Amino acid sequence: MxxxxxxxxxxxxxxxxxxxxxxxxxxxxxxxxxxxxxxxxxxxxxxxxxxxxxxxxxxxxxxxxxxxxxxxxxxxxxxxxxxxGRPVGHPQRGQFLSWLFYYQGVMEPVLVLDWAKIDHSALHATFRDLNAVVACLANALENQPYLLGEDYSAVDLLLSSPFQWLPDATPQQPSIQAWITRCANRSAxxxxxxxxxxxxxx
The missing domain is CATH 3.40.30.10 (Glutaredoxin)
Structure with missing residues (x-):
């Protein structure tokens, strides 16, 4: 087990x-x-x-x-x-993995650096900045309720998780706020x- x-x-x-x-x-x-x-x-x-x-x-x-x-x-x-998830062979497998790696490799480092007030051009060039992360999320959620479309998935769970702990970091874009609320209201x-x-x- x-x-x-x-x-x-x-x-x-x-x-x-x-x-x-x-x-x-x-x-x-x-x-x-x-x-x-x-x-x-x-x-x-x-x-x-x-x-x-x-x-x-x-x-x-x-x-x-x-x-x-x-x-x-x-x-x-x-x-x-x-x-x-999106198993091997699923038409959204690549998107699913991309969001997981984006969270681990870009989004979380950017959120931590912003929270710690650490700013340097090399960090922006490597990880982007908070505005770029917000724009990425807003673009994905512009015409759909979840990152992969109409259905909630594990990428929504992972990428919305920081905002459950740090609500003050929640972006002001209505589409992102609505998405965070939908993810937070899961009974699980x-x-x-x-x-x-x-x-x-x-």
């Missing part, structure tokens, strides 16, 4: 959300671990096999997966019947957030 190493109220909560959305909570073991927090609390957990003691981290037998975009791709491929997200706050695991 795959095992997810998770720290409550962290980036790994989005992977719990994915598991809940897919309806496969009984097919994935979840181990809660501690991690070092920005406020100085927590710390590395010896139970966590991640080489840097970070989360999320997924193990599957002798194999492992790190980084959220990779874990999303792995799990949606493992459970294609859930309909949140509410369930996972309540469990995380209560420290419960099913």
């Amino acid at each position: 795959p095992t997810l190493y998770h720290a409550p109220n962290s980036r790994s909560t989005s992977i719990l959300h994915l598991i809940e959305e897919m309806g496969v909570a009984d097919r994935i073991d979840v181990v809660d671990v501690t991690v070092a927090r920005q406020d100085g609390s927590g710390g590395p957990d010896a139970r966590n096999p991640h080489p840097e003691k970070k989360v999320p981290y997924l193990t599957d037998g002798d194999d492992y997966v790190r980084e959220r975009g990779s874990i999303v791709a792995y799990l949606t491929d493992m459970f294609p019947e859930a309909g949140l 997200l509410t369930t996972v957030m309540e469990r995380d706050r209560a420290g419960l695991r099913v």
